[in-house]
Amino acid sequence: QVQLVESGGGLVQAGGSLRLTCSASGILFRINAMAWYRQAPGKQRELVAGFTSGGRTNYADSVRGRFTISGDNAKNTVYLQMNSLKPEDTAIYYCNVGWPYNKWGQGTQVTVSS
Numbered sequence: 517q518v519q520l521v522e523s524g525g526g527l528v529q530a531g532g533s534l535r536l537t538c539s540a541s542g543i544l545f546r547i548n549a550m551a552w553y554r555q556a557p558g559k560q561r562e563l564v565a566g567f568t569s570g571g572r573t574n575y576a577d578s579v580r581g582r583f584t585i586s587g588d589n590a591k592n593t594v595y596l597q598m599n600s601l602k603p604e605d606t607a608i609y610y611c612n613v614g615w616p617y618n619k620w621g622q623g624t625q626v627t628v629s630s
Contacts, residue, residue: 518542518619520611525624528601532628536596538611538621547587549614550594554607554626561610565596578604601628 524536536552551566565585568574573585582601587594594611606628611621 518613518617520613520619520621522609522611522621522624525609525626527627527629530601530603530628530630532601533597533599534601534626536598536609536611536624536626538594538596540592540594540611540613543592543613543617543619545589545592547589547594549617550585550587551612551614552585552594552596553610553612554605555610555623556604556607559607564609566612598626601626603628603630 548567552564555561584597608623
């Protein structure tokens, strides 16, 4: 059974940092198949960070230079390091694994206060 479990969310002041962790089980883990999305209240879910087909990291313009996606294949884990957080980063953050699993985690709340 495919399972993705996110952790590391919380409440932080603007300018602070958080590191999200997504632990995967039940899959043949490949970091290039993993991505982070977020959904703010009243908005559509959007890609935050992932990988291109060539294996390079890919970021939303709004987070580029502040967020870093990384992973550990041996631990079946992907991370999202978030620095210089802004109130507009407030959202539920979801881990995703692409084809052939196409699975979402349950999400972790990130709240950035001004």
